[in-house]
Amino acid sequence: MKKYVELDVRPILAAGGEPFGRIMETVASLDPDEGLRLLAPFRPVPLFAALGSKGFTHEDREIGGGDWEVLFTPAPVPAATAAAGDVSAACWPGPLMRLDNRGLTPPEPMVKVLGAAEAMQQGEVMEVLLDREPAFLFPQLAERKHEWRGGFDPDGVTYRLLVRIGTAP
Amino acid sequence: MNGEPLSRWTMAYFAAALLSLLAAEALMAVGYGYPVEGLRAPATLVVVHLSAVGWLSLLMCGALFQFIPVLVNRPLASPGLMLPALLCIIPGLVLLVSGFLVLDSLLDIDAPLLPIGGLLLLTGFATVAASLGLTLVRSRPLAIPSAFVVAGLAGLLVAAALGFVFTQVLGGTLSVPVLTDIAARGVPIHAAAGLGGWLAMCAIGVSYRLFPMFLLAPDAQGSGTRLAFLFAAGAAVTAIAGGLAALFAGWPVPAVILAAAISAAGATVFYGRDVVNFYRARRRRDLELNMKVAALAFLSLALAVVMPGVIAALGRSEAAIAASVYMAIFGWLSGLGLAKLYKIVPFMTWLECYGPVLGRAPTPRVQDLVREARAGPWFLLYFASVWAGTVAMALGSVTGFRVAAAGTFAATAAIVVHLVRARMLCNVDCSLRFPVGSLRPSLLHSLAPGGR
Numbered sequence A: 001m002k003k004y005v006e007l008d009v010r011p012i013l014a015a016g017g018e019p020f021g022r023i024m025e026t027v028a029s030l031d032p033d034e035g036l037r038l039l040a041p042f043r044p045v046p047l048f049a050a051l052g053s054k055g056f057t058h059e060d061r062e063i064g065g066g067d068w069e070v071l072f073t074p075a076p077v078p079a080a081t082a083a084a085g086d087v088s089a090a091c092w093p094g095p096l097m098r099l100d101n102r103g104l105t106p107p108e109p110m111v112k113v114l115g116a117a118e119a120m121q122q123g124e125v126m127e128v129l130l131d132r133e134p135a136f137l138f139p140q141l142a143e144r145k146h147e148w149r150g151g152f153d154p155d156g157v158t159y160r161l162l163v164r165i166g167t168a169p
Numbered sequence B: 001m002n003g004e005p006l007s008r009w010t011m012a013y014f015a016a017a018l019l020s021l022l023a024a025e026a027l028m029a030v031g032y033g034y035p036v037e038g039l040r041a042p043a044t045l046v047v048v049h050l051s052a053v054g055w056l057s058l059l060m061c062g063a064l065f066q067f068i069p070v071l072v073n074r075p076l077a078s079p080g081l082m083l084p085a086l087l088c089i090i091p092g093l094v095l096l097v098s099g100f101l102v103l104d105s106l107l108d109i110d111a112p113l114l115p116i117g118g119l120l121l122l123t124g125f126a127t128v129a130a131s132l133g134l135t136l137v138r139s140r141p142l143a144i145p146s147a148f149v150v151a152g153l154a155g156l157l158v159a160a161a162l163g164f165v166f167t168q169v170l171g172g173t174l175s176v177p178v179l180t181d182i183a184a185r186g187v188p189i190h191a192a193a194g195l196g197g198w199l200a201m202c203a204i205g206v207s208y209r210l211f212p213m214f215l216l217a218p219d220a221q222g223s224g225t226r227l228a229f230l231f232a233a234g235a236a237v238t239a240i241a242g243g244l245a246a247l248f249a250g251w252p253v254p255a256v257i258l259a260a261a262i263s264a265a266g267a268t269v270f271y272g273r274d275v276v277n278f279y280r281a282r283r284r285r286d287l288e289l290n291m292k293v294a295a296l297a298f299l300s301l302a303l304a305v306v307m308p309g310v311i312a313a314l315g316r317s318e319a320a321i322a323a324s325v326y327m328a329i330f331g332w333l334s335g336l337g338l339a340k341l342y343k344i345v346p347f348m349t350w351l352e353c354y355g356p357v358l359g360r361a362p363t364p365r366v367q368d369l370v371r372e373a374r375a376g377p378w379f380l381l382y383f384a385s386v387w388a389g390t391v392a393m394a395l396g397s398v399t400g401f402r403v404a405a406a407g408t409f410a411a412t413a414a415i416v417v418h419l420v421r422a423r424m425l426c427n428v429d430c431s432l433r434f435p436v437g438s439l440r441p442s443l444l445h446s447l448a449p450g451g452r
Helices: A010-014 A020-028 A045-052 A080-087 A108-118 A137-143 B010-029 B042-072 B079-103 B113-137 B144-171 B177-185 B187-215 B223-249 B253-280 B289-313 B317-357 B372-395 B398-423
Strands: A003-008 A034-040 A056-064 A067-074 A097-100 A125-130 A147-152 A159-164
Touching (some): A020 A034, A108 A125, A137 A147, B010 B398, B079 B113, B144 B177, B144 B187, B144 B223, B187 B223, B289 B372, B317 B372
């Protein structure tokens, strides 16, 4: 059976804190064969994708009182974002935030990306799935000193955008 | 695209375009030009050029300056040419129209109005074509929508060059026999290049890109789009190259234009099929007003294509052509133009004013800039009066046409008020209108992000 490092974010959240950075630090410190046992006061759905892109599978179960236990296990296969080819192959950190903006009416995708970017720290990366190349978003990202890379997946249908948060004035 | 997201002077192009449209409609309402006067009377030329050059061409230039860089994902080549081009075209149009008014004995000015006007228009439109054409050529290979626009720019150059020749011959500055021959018999080629080559080609090209975007529909697939382009390009080449060849060889030019028109009708069938597919395959079930209204514009195009046969069968071939062209210009192109302005103006304004604070402060939605329920009836009046005017023209009812034109004028004026209100954010709740960091819109000029 695999070894799991336990992280209980319930006290952090109860104190009004933001556990995301702590989770990512813990994940970064894991050995290749180690997993993460996360305890949270809700089902942390955004993490499934964020850690999935880092190569973790997850199993979640409710443990009573509205709390959840999630086991993140390193998967033997490469990360899902490898499908985007060299778009995500650079030395940027794995995305901490994932937005699926497919099917939204413009300019909603742009509003969501810029809103999410405001909640992130410098150097963090967000991955966004879109229906189209967001031509009107790029100048806004440049204005805010964020970097981006993007391209269509091999299916030619989904546009995958990575945004690295910069130092907005 | 790393260039500016907003074209700086597009709003000024739109403003000049809308003023020209209102002027043309007002003149038709008071009975100036066809059908009160002949198809080639100076009065008709005034109305036609206010509509085709002042309204539709400036509208198309303004829209292309905004959307070509977005569609090909490259910055506009020489954006500094946008304003000088406008500053050539507007006085050029004023001089051209004044020259026609002199021919109509309504003005008494002894100056080479037509030759200078023609020169300014050719210079202005060549500048536009250079800036847009260079942007497109640098983005090769061209997708079909971009190919439509490139063909459209070629049509613009031909129309402007022929117009230049006409003004020089009419104004007496050129009297070379070849050019006087072109001026005498080349009018159908000039009209086909301008209306079909330039305006229709670009309207089709732009709609192939914007409609999937606005409707959340997949881009057009399959050979239909390619056939639409081949038929349309075939029509343009037949009308322009074939028309000029006929002119020099002494064949009847109208017969060549008729062959081109048949090819254009074929293009319309394939284009129409793609448009219907965009609406059918859309993932956005609730249509915004601009897309509902655009459907009426496409209906007008279909009517303009089938109408000439019906009216000509009644033995009124001149009325058939005039009514069909009126329906194509005012029902399809102008109706589509007004509908798209009702989308583009609020969107550009929203992006300009609230782009800097998106995600940082509560901002209104794009739809909060417009009042669709109030604008809707004016669009309905617009189409109803254009269709009524077409019927009146086909039946030869001068009074009926003037009444209908008055309705078109009133509807357009109301739509213009709605556009100005959207631009000046009049419909946005006061508490949301100017969050800290947002920009205040100016009526005629757009700012890039960062307030530059």
